[in-house]
Each structure stands twice: as structure tokens, then as C-alpha cells.
Amino acid sequence: MIIIFPFVLLLAGLFSGAVWADNAAVSEMLDVYIQQGAVQPDAQAGKAIWLKTFIASDGSIRSCTTCHGNDLKQSGKHVKTKKLIKPMAPSVNPDRLSKTRNIRKWFRRNCKWTIGRECTVVEKASLLAFINQQ
Amino acid sequence: MKGRNIVISSILVLSVASIPFVWSDDDSEEWQEYSRHSTGVAKITNPVYLQECGDCHMAYPAGLLPADAWQRVMNGLEDHFGDNAELDPSTRKQITDYLIANSADKSDYRRSQRFAKRDKKSNDNMRITETPYFRHEHNEILARLVITNKEVNSFSNCNSCHQKAEQASFKERDILIPGYGRWDD
Incomplete structure (x- = not known):
């Protein structure tokens, strides 16, 4: 058991690496977040953040779903302009999560609007892991 | 008499000369260009702007x-009409x-030259919908056709x-107002 355990950990590490490996931009960003302290990106935690509601300073209730909707494979709608937002799920919209510049840009903007502050690296890593699975 | 002949022949010559313009194809490039300058605004030519703001x-x-x-809009992207649009x-x-260019x-x-005109109300405003020209052009449009019309939602959605x-x-x-039809001034 003592001998096997490190192997299990190693295999788990390899497996999680393989999960991200199909998307260079996601791998790069996760590496950055991991280096900054987001040790284990957790898709379940990411899902919880996606669905969580926050109360803005103007009293409005905001969530990722306000514009993107609950189903990431469906299109969303900008809450104010009503402009169509293409699906977030890379499985139906391969453009998503394909550029690190866009990942950085939208995390900065949308965390500030939705939560009222920038997301922590742990939150970003978890959200990225969650969206990447869709 | 001679003078009158000159006037008449001038009118004849001018009317014949104008036939090609009157009969020219409405869709010719020259006509479209003239038409755009008198009724339109310049198209967007910057792909970065089109992508980032679009x-x-x-x-x-x-x-x-x-x-x-525009300068004020671009100075305040962190609070862009209530949204965060940082770049x-x-x-x-x-x-x-x-x-700006x-x-x-x-x-x-x-x-565009009409849109450039300001008044006291719009002086330090950065909304296209608050410019005197925009307000003048839309003053007959009822709220139910735009603001409470779910397919339009706001005067900001030009393309609705x-x-x-x-x-x-x-x-x-x-112009085609959803749920209403063509707009005829």
C-alpha cells in the first residue's frame, strides 16, 4: 500500500494533465493559476461559482447565468443589450477558451461585474476547469 | 431675340446632358457613394474596434x-453604462x-455632421441617443415601439x-420596427 500510493498520485496527476492537454490555452492558463497557488483546479467548485448569485451595489442580483444561462451548450443573451452570446461550451463552440488573451480579458471584466471584484486564482482555475468540461 | 435663343438652347443642352445622370443605374458605385455621403455615415473600417466593442x-x-x-467613453470603460468593458x-x-480620427x-x-452638433443638454453626455440630432430624428417614436417592445428593448439597439x-x-x-412595420415619416 505504501508503495502503491505514490503511483496512484502520479497516475492521477498524469490523468488530470491529459484532460487539459487537448486545449493549449486552457493548459497554459491553468499552469499560471497553479503556479500562483490554485493547487487543484476543481470543476465542481467551478460549477458552484457559475451558479452562485451575488448582489451588486445597485441591488441587482447577478450571476454568470444572468447573461450566459444555465446550460453552457446554449446561447446566452446580454442582460442589458440583449445581444446574443454564443455558447460557452467548447464542445459546441470551439472558439471558447481557445485564446489566453480572451480568457484573461473576460475573467477580469465579468468577475468585476458579476461578483464586484476580480476573481481569485482558485476561482478562475475552478471556473476554467468547469467550462472546459462542457 | 438672340439672347432668348441662347437661353433656350442652353436649357436644351443641359437637359440632354443630364439624361445620363437621371437614367444612371441607382446601384452604380458613384451613386451609392454620393447617396452614402448625403444620407449615411462612414462604415466601420477598424476590425479591432468591430470585434472588441461588437x-x-x-x-x-x-x-x-x-x-x-468618444474620448469620455474610452476613458470610462470600467463603468461603461453600468457594464465593465475594460481593455x-x-x-x-x-x-x-x-x-477620434x-x-x-x-x-x-x-x-455625421449633424451628429456633431451639441446643445446644453448633450454637452457632456456621451450617449448617441442624447445628441440633439438623434433626439430630433426619434422624437415621434413612441416608447411602446422601442423601450417596452421586447424585440427592440432600447434606442441603443439601432439594428433592431x-x-x-x-x-x-x-x-x-x-426601417422596420418589429411588431409594428415600416416607419413612414
Whole structure:
């Protein structure tokens, strides 16, 4: 058991690496977040953040779903302009999560609007892991 | 008598000479160009602007606002009419430079020159919908046709009714208000 355990950990590490490996931009960003302290990106935690509601300073209730909707494979709608937002799920919209510049840009903007502050690296890593699975 | 002959022949010559213009194809490039200058605004020519701003809303042609208003818009992207539209400094500068160089007060399009006019109410405003020209053009449009019309939602959604707004054309014949129909002034 003592001998096997490190192997299990190693295999788990390899497996999680393989999960991200199909998307260079996601791998790069996760590496950055991991280096900054987001040790284990957790898709379940990411899902919880996606669905969580926050109360803005103007009293409005905001969530990722306000514009993107609950189903990431469906299109969303900008809450104010009503402009169509293409699906977030890379499985139906391969453009998503394909550029690190866009990942950085939208995390900065949308965390500030939705939560009222920038997301922590742990939150970003978890959200990225969650969206990447869709 | 001689003078009258000259006048008559001049009129004849001029009317014959004008036939090619009157009969020319409406869709010829020259005609479209003339027509655009008198009724339109310049099309968007900067792909970065189109992409960055068009992600969230129709990218408005630069010739719909004067330079000082664009400058204020671009200085306040962190609170962009209630939304966060932050850009990295180099992209922001690139877009700001484009908008200012092509702003309403620098355009030779007639509609842009109208958009460039300000009054006290719009002096330090940065909304296209608050410019005197916009208000004048839309003063007969009832709220139920736009603001409470779920398919339009806001005067900011030009392209909900102006079907060629994204080609920078705002001709009356291209207006179709959802749930109402064509608009005839």
C-alpha cells in the first residue's frame, strides 16, 4: 500500500494533465493559476461559482447565468443589450477558451461585474476547469 | 431675340446632358457613394474596434459621436453604462485613436455632421441617443415601439429597426420596427 500510493498520485496527476492537454490555452492558463497557488483546479467548485448569485451595489442580483444561462451548450443573451452570446461550451463552440488573451480579458471584466471584484486564482482555475468540461 | 435663343438652347443642352445622370443605374458605385455621403455615415473600417466593442453590442459607426464624447467613453470603460468593458492599454489606445480620427466632427458625411452638433443638454453626455440630432430624428417614436417592445428593448439597439445599421446606413426605407412595420415619416 505504501508503495502503491505514490503511483496512484502520479497516475492521477498524469490523468488530470491529459484532460487539459487537448486545449493549449486552457493548459497554459491553468499552469499560471497553479503556479500562483490554485493547487487543484476543481470543476465542481467551478460549477458552484457559475451558479452562485451575488448582489451588486445597485441591488441587482447577478450571476454568470444572468447573461450566459444555465446550460453552457446554449446561447446566452446580454442582460442589458440583449445581444446574443454564443455558447460557452467548447464542445459546441470551439472558439471558447481557445485564446489566453480572451480568457484573461473576460475573467477580469465579468468577475468585476458579476461578483464586484476580480476573481481569485482558485476561482478562475475552478471556473476554467468547469467550462472546459462542457 | 438672340439672347432668348441662347437661353433656350442652353436649357436644351443641359437637359440632354443630364439624361445620363437621371437614367444612371441607382446601384452604380458613384451613386451609392454620393447617396452614402448625403444620407449615411462612414462604415466601420477598424476590425479591432468591430470585434472588441461588437462582442456586447452593435459596434456604432465612429461618425455617430463627436471626438470629445468618444474620448469620455474610452476613458470610462470600467463603468461603461453600468457594464465593465475594460481593455488592455494598447487595445484601448488603438480603438480610441480610430474613433477620434473618424468621429462625427471630423467626417464629411452629412449625417455625421449633424451628429456633431451639441446643445446644453448633450454637452457632456456621451450617449448617441442624447445628441440633439438623434433626439430630433426619434422624437415621434413612441416608447411602446422601442423601450417596452421586447424585440427592440432600447434606442441603443439601432439594428433592431434600422435593418442596415450594421452597414452604417440609416435610410428611412430600411426601417422596420418589429411588431409594428415600416416607419413612414
